[in-house]
Amino acid sequence: MKYPEPFDLGALRTYSLHDRPSKVGLGDFARPLSAGMRVADLLAALPRQLAAEDLRAAAAAVAAAVRGGRPVLLAMGAHVIKVGLNPVLIDLMHRGILSGIALNGAGIVHDAEIAMAGRTSEDVAAVLGEGQFGAARETGEFLNEAVRRAAAEGKGLGEGVGEALAAAGFPHLDQSLLASAWRLGVPVTVHVAVGTDIIHIHPGADGAAIGRASHLDFRRFATLVAGLEGGVLLHVGSAVLLPEVFLKALTLVRNVGHRVERFTTVNMDFIRHYRPLTNVVQRPTLQGGRGIHLTGHHEIMVPLLAAAVLEALEAGDAA
Incomplete structure (x- = not known):
């Protein structure tokens, strides 16, 4: 076998490094950190990359929306509750930063258990073998009754469960996202896929009531999206359900004439999923908005973003 001759490198045409456009320069570098920095100082010290x-x-987008009287909507999976972020979100509602919240069905489960018992999130692997996963009596009875009552009274799931929690006198209502939202007048919508939540295996589950109340919440969420x-x-933290709900609500309101084009979407999760990237970050903002994706653990990124927003608002008030 005859090997080819080595390629002649001497003919390479070169240029000056100083004339070449580059993506990174010293102006993009991070700055040294110091103890006691404010969040705004920390963000300013991060690389421009x-x-x-x-x-x-x-x-900046959240702060600008709040200052301009525009809505800031939060669509979130139940994992956000399970990692202990209710106090941060409740504080944002108290400050008037969050205009509305959309949850999946698991959100009401974990939020209600926090209100009732101060704890949630069972060890599935430890109990699934005996068929005990999701069989907590109090959770099933309370939530299924709240769902039935909401449907009977023409209320959505978020409103109905929030009202039921607020009236129940549970010991940890101050940590309940839905009870706090109901008291503050912040709309919460709940978007259920039947069969995904533990309360659906309980004898009190009423499919008609679940569907009626959840569909009303979809229509209410569409109204919120129409003003976005x-x-x-x-x-934050819904891989499939809420990206699909948002996309359908967005096409609905655009179809009937609402202009929803220049807005910002921010997807936050600890891994990159197809649907949030496509149906939250990319497709909805093609008409002139901006989509942002931040990868990181909820328990770190959500408080960090919240702190950055608070300091940005404080700086704007002081200016």
């Missing part, structure tokens, strides 16, 4: 720029942009021009949608 990639996710650091996105984090700054996300905080100039606002922000924060999407």
Whole structure:
């Protein structure tokens, strides 16, 4: 076998490094950190690159929406509750930063258990073998009754469960996202896929009531989306359900004539999923908005973003 001759490198045409456009320069570098820095100082010290720029942009978009009286909607999976972020979100509602919250069905389960017992999230692997997963009596009875009552009274799931929690006198209502939202007048919508939540295996589950109340919440969520021009949608921790709900609500309101084009979407999760990237970050913002993706653990990224927004608002008030 005859090997080819080595390629002649001497003919390579070169140019000066100083004349070449480059993506990174010293002006993009991070700055040294110091103890006692404010969040705003920390963000300013981060490199002017990639996710650091996105984090700054996300905080600025939320702050601008709040200052301009535009909505900031939060669509979130139940994992956000399970990692202990209710106090942060409740504080954002108290401050008037969150205009509305959309949950999947598991959100009401974990939120109600926090209110009732101060704890949630069972060890599935330990109990699934005996068929005990999801069989907590109090959870099933309370929530299925709240769902039936909401449907009978023409209320959505979020409103009905929030009202039922607020009236129940449970010991940890101050930590309940839905009870707090109901008391503050912040709309919560709940979007259920039947069979995905533990309360659906209980004898009190009423499919007609679940569907009626959840479909009403979809229509209410669409009303919130119809006013999203100039606002922000924060999407945290739902891989499939809520991206699909948002996309359908968005096409519905555009179909009937609402202009929802220039707004910001921020997807936050600890891994990159197809549907949030496509149906939250990319497709909805093609008409002139901006989509941002931040990868990181909820228990770190959500408080960090919240702190950045609070300091941005404080700086704007002081200016």
